[in-house]
Amino acid sequence: MNLYPAAISNTMLCSAVLIGAVLGSFYACAVYRYIAGQTLINPPRSMCPDCGHQIKWYENIPLLSYIFLKGKCSACEVTISHMYPVIECGSILWAVLLLFAYGPSPLWIMYMFFGGLMIVASFIDLKTFILPDIITIPGSILAIPCAALFTNLGWEGAILGAGIGGGLFWSLRLLYRGLKGIEGLGLGDVKIMFMIGALAGPQNLPLVITVSAFTALCSGLIMMVVDRKREYGSMIPFGPFLALGSMLSILYAEPFWIWYLQG
Incomplete structure (x- = not known):
């Protein structure tokens, strides 16, 4: 049974969540790098600001990595800023609410x-x-x-x-x-x-x-x-x-x- 408005399918909803999560991760990276005086391409890979540990791809999955890592760097265990999951959740919410408001348009x-x-x-x-x-x-x-x-x-x-x-x-x-x-x-x-x-x-x-x-x-x-x-x-x-x-x-x-x- 489809729980959503007739124009919105489960596939569309899942796609909106996925796109929102990926973009949210990018937004969080952009915020951090601007504040740190970095650019989006330099340094080429994200790293822990405390110990310099380069973030592996599986440590960079929106929301899930934060949960699995328990909000801490896998190398030095310093607390990861809550800004990351907050921005990612905000981006997901925005994508979903827009989908309900305007559909895939x-x-x-x-x-x-x-x-x-x-x-x-x-x-x-x-x-x-x-x-x-x-x-x-x-x-x-x-x-x-x-x-x-x-x-x-x-x-x-x-x-x-x-x-x-x-x-x-x-x-x-x-x-x-x-x-x-x-x-x-x-x-x-x-x-x-x-x-x-x-x-x-x-x-x-x-x-x-x-x-x-x-x-x-x-x-x-x-x-x-x-x-x-x-x-x-x-x-x-x-x-x-x-x-x-x-x-x-x-x-x-x-x-x-x-x-x-x-x-």
């Missing part, structure tokens, strides 16, 4: 690509407070034609969304700096909003920004409760919350607006 491929960019950028931002130009600039450039060609936004909607998203955050950045004399939003947030705005379009941008701001506020309050030493106004990276708002919009904006307008 060009939109699935497009949103897998941009979702991957946002996952990598988010984890780099969490670690470094930087949204890398190598992700945000190409992503912004590609988002407009992709959204124009593969969604119902068209060129006008994609360009308008990018302009409003990036322009709004650029204005907020200047306003905050003028009022407070310090940076409240980084340029990386502005650049990634060009990409997010193009994908969301002007109609869904308010939804993206509202969800992003709300989740950032809730996370900040939770961190203040957990860490009593954290002061009000302490910086938190906003990129991950923008990515979360964008990804939720990609998945659920259409059913949300249908529910809202009918209610």
Whole structure:
């Protein structure tokens, strides 16, 4: 018996899980190497950052290797960062949810690509407070034609969304700096909003920004409760919350607006 919607077969679901896992492993590698100042091709093989042990192929199977190794390097037994399974699980979840939302379509491929960019950028931002130009600039450039060609936004909607998203955050950045004399939003947030705005379009941008701001506020309050030493106004990276708002919009904006307008 097929437990999934009629358009989604078990084979499609398994394929989405496999693709999500493999891409998640690549995303985690990209995050680690960027933070470590390495490139995707140098060093040619992944290694333990503590002892230099070269990772064997069977130690690099997404999720399974982490479980079998009990989260430790096989050579020195230092703890492997939880970032790896978290990113891999996130990538699998993204692939599966997109499959249910769009089926095996060009939109699935497009949103897998941009979702991957946002996952990598988010984890780099969490670690470094930087949204890398190598992700945000190409992503912004590609988002407009992709959204124009593969969604119902068209060129006008994609360009308008990018302009409003990036322009709004650029204005907020200047306003905050003028009022407070310090940076409240980084340029990386502005650049990634060009990409997010193009994908969301002007109609869904308010939804993206509202969800992003709300989740950032809730996370900040939770961190203040957990860490009593954290002061009000302490910086938190906003990129991950923008990515979360964008990804939720990609998945659920259409059913949300249908529910809202009918209610």
